[in-house]
Amino acid sequence: MNSPILSFMCTLILLSHGASAETWGYGENDGPKRWDGICEKGYRQSPIDIRAQDTDYAPMDRVIFVGYEQRDDVTLQNNGHTVSVDGFENWNNLPYVSGGGLEGKYFLQQIHFHWGQNNSVGSEHRIAGLAYPAEMHLVHLKEGLNMTEAKTRGDG
Numbered sequence: 636m637n638s639p640i641l642s643f644m645c646t647l648i649l650l651s652h653g654a655s656a657e658t659w660g661y662g663e664n665d666g667p668k669r670w671d672g673i674c675e676k677g678y679r680q681s682p683i684d685i686r687a688q689d690t691d692y693a694p695m696d697r698v699i700f701v702g703y704e705q706r707d708d709v710t711l712q713n714n715g716h717t718v719s720v721d722g723f724e725n726w727n728n729l730p731y732v733s734g735g736g737l738e739g740k741y742f743l744q745q746i747h748f749h750w751g752q753n754n755s756v757g758s759e760h761r762i763a764g765l766a767y768p769a770e771m772h773l774v775h776l777k778e779g780l781n782m783t784e785a786k787t788r789g790d791g
Contacts, residue, residue, distance in 0.1 A: 684761040698735035702728050703743070720746040732775060738790065741775035744782070748772070 709722040723729055723743050730743040750769040751757030758770035776785050785791025 682759050682761065684764060686763055695736045696734045698737075699733050700730070701733070702730035705730065717747045717749065719748075731778075740778040742778060743773060744776045745774040746771060747774070 705726065705728065707726045709720050712719050712721065721744075723745070731740045732743075733740045748769060748771050749757055749759045751766075754768045756766045758767040759772075760770060776782060777788075777791050780788070780791055
């Protein structure tokens with residue numbers, strides 16, 4: 636394993652010991668069944684359960700990832716709910732994703748993680764009803780938009 640990746644994972648594990656859900660989480664008493672009103676109607680919101688019988692096959696162009704192999708300074712922060720990785724805006728070349736039906740480039744803004752108190756229910760989203768121990772979110776922003784604008788748009 637690459638030593639920067641090993642260092643990052645060790646740091647993440649140490650930081651995660653201090654994280655705890657204060658008002659919401661993923662357990663039986665504070666999980667998705669108790670989120671009523673948080674995500675309102677549920678359109679384009681979390682959590683999502685991807686079920687094969689509810690999906691349609693749609694061919695698309697290849698998804699292109701550019702610059703994700705770079706190494707530069709980032710900030711790790713534990714906010715009590717998650718560990719986040721920030722600071723990409725200070726990089727000379729922001730990593731981005733394009734293609735695959737996306738209209739334009741989407742630049743990496745943040746990485747954060749979801750995990751549970753046991754090894755089976757940490758993921759926010761499900762696949763065929765199954766939860767997983769952890770989930771990583773890569774948050775991107777469409778080229779030409781700021782975060783406030785992006786939050787008001789379906790393609791932001």
